[in-house]
Amino acid sequence: MRRKSFEDMNCPIAQSLELVGEWWTPLILREVVILRSTRFDEIQTGLGIAPTVLARRLKHLVDAGLLERRQYHDHPPRFEYLPTEAARDFRPVLEALARWGRRWTPATDG
């Protein structure tokens, strides 16, 4: 990503963006927290995101403490991503964003 790091900015909005501001991340959190899609394949289908991009973003979210990775099938290996308390607590942000979107963006009903 071509961007300056916000880590040194002493502002909770900047710090939040540092953790979850990347473009796809809020939509991945929407899948996991609101739509309860936790399996890699479900999230990938839900978003129409490239698997390599999704794998990278999920790893970032696991490292950031927002998701917990768990294997739910052995052969072949399959993984799901469970929201932590930090991720569940992000729900009001997604809801505020959705309310804003319903009012100020082209007609949506998601």
Added chain:
Amino acid sequence: MRRKSFEDMNCPIAQSLELVGEWWTPLILREVVILRSTRFDEIQTGLGIAPTVLARRLKHLVDAGLLERRQYHDHPPRFEYLPTEAARDFRPVLEALARWGRRWTPATDG
């Protein structure tokens, strides 16, 4: 920006990110809506952002209907960016993000 467009996704969160999801944008809105810094130079100093990047993001926000550009000085020409109703209405999103950041990111007090 290396990203897929969310314009075709029928979801208010995706549509909102399409308008304001870019990395710097929420911080620019924070300057204008919460800190009431409306002049180009103030915003630039507040964020420590490169002037060319800021100019591009401000133009995007004007085109998206979130800011209104107004010249406040003639010689030399100086511009300020006033929040529209859509931008002011984004405040709850910023506040939700700030609450989350205070709880889940390294100590901040902004």
